[in-house]
Amino acid sequence: MxxxxxxxxxxxxxxxxxxxWRGSIAREARQALQPLGIDTDWPAFADAWRGEYQGAMEEVRSGRLPFSKLDRLHRRNLDIVLERLGFGAEVDEATRVKLNLAWHRxxxxxxxxxxxxxxxxxxxxxxxxxxxxxxxxxxxxxxxxxxxxxxxxxxxxxxxxxxxxxxxxxxxxxxxxxxxxxxxxxxxxxxxxxxxxxxxxxxxxxxxxxxxxxxxxxxxxxxxxxxxxxxxxxxx
Known part of the structure; x- marks a missing residue:
């Protein structure tokens, strides 16, 4: 310089x-979902959730979606990942709301x-x-x-x-x-x-x-x- x-x-x-983010999200997901009887590879779950990050923001950057706060995009991505992994029916709305705020922790x-x-x-x-x-x-x-x-x-x-x-x-x-x-x-x-x-x-x-x-x-x-x-x- x-x-x-x-x-x-x-x-x-x-x-x-x-x-x-990876270690923290893996921990938060386990704490939120294990009580519902869900068990999975928690670091892989974190990777899958993070894996939707760029694609969701590109929808905004390209103008296909109006600007949305990242919390909203994270929630969209969480729902996608839960459905993909076959957990959609097992995870209630209150748990999804709490888990989505894992990015704040x-x-x-x-x-x-x-x-x-x-x-x-x-x-x-x-x-x-x-x-x-x-x-x-x-x-x-x-x-x-x-x-x-x-x-x-x-x-x-x-x-x-x-x-x-x-x-x-x-x-x-x-x-x-x-x-x-x-x-x-x-x-x-x-x-x-x-x-x-x-x-x-x-x-x-x-x-x-x-x-x-x-x-x-x-x-x-x-x-x-x-x-x-x-x-x-x-x-x-």
Missing amino acids: SSNLTVKALIFDVFGTLVD LDAWPDVEAGLTALRRHYLLAPCSNGNISLMVDLARRNGWHWDAILGAELARDYKPKATVYLHACAALDLKREQVMMVAAHSSDLAAAAAAGLRTAHIARPDEAGPGHGEAAPTVAVDITASDLRDLASQL
Whole structure:
């Protein structure tokens, strides 16, 4: 990264970068569905639910669906997965409502709280997630994060990696694009942010989607490559 670069704010991808969605969703699904007599491969259930994520958002990005908060898309995807796995008749509405909010109860990776605390001494911090605002609030309160703002899809009324999501974040902070750094564990997210004019930092999460199923290193050019958030704080 250029020595004369003045980054004033860091904005963060959340699912996978800051939280262990797979382990958390596997736990929440087991707790919700086992009492109904359902038993399955719980990490695979988490993978199946997450597997509907991009397709649902693409319906919005393409204009085929009006903008909907991610909670609504997650519920649509949950119903699809329950039917596909043959559990549809066994899972009542109250259980579906509670289970859908599992995404509000995800656990952070071990380095995140300390890393954000260190970074917040010098930078404005905000999520720039496809998750809706209430979801981001609940994750922050659960995991002890202190944001300066909550930005992302709900503010922009569209989903990453559309450029408008990153640009709305910069505008909300009254900062130039080059003063804002997108932090993510996904090269596609960082490539889109860079194309929109932001600086970028990659966080290694090699086991995000299971052992060995994540990005240990970026596949695109980035300004900073870090092993975790504490490493990012040290480099910055």
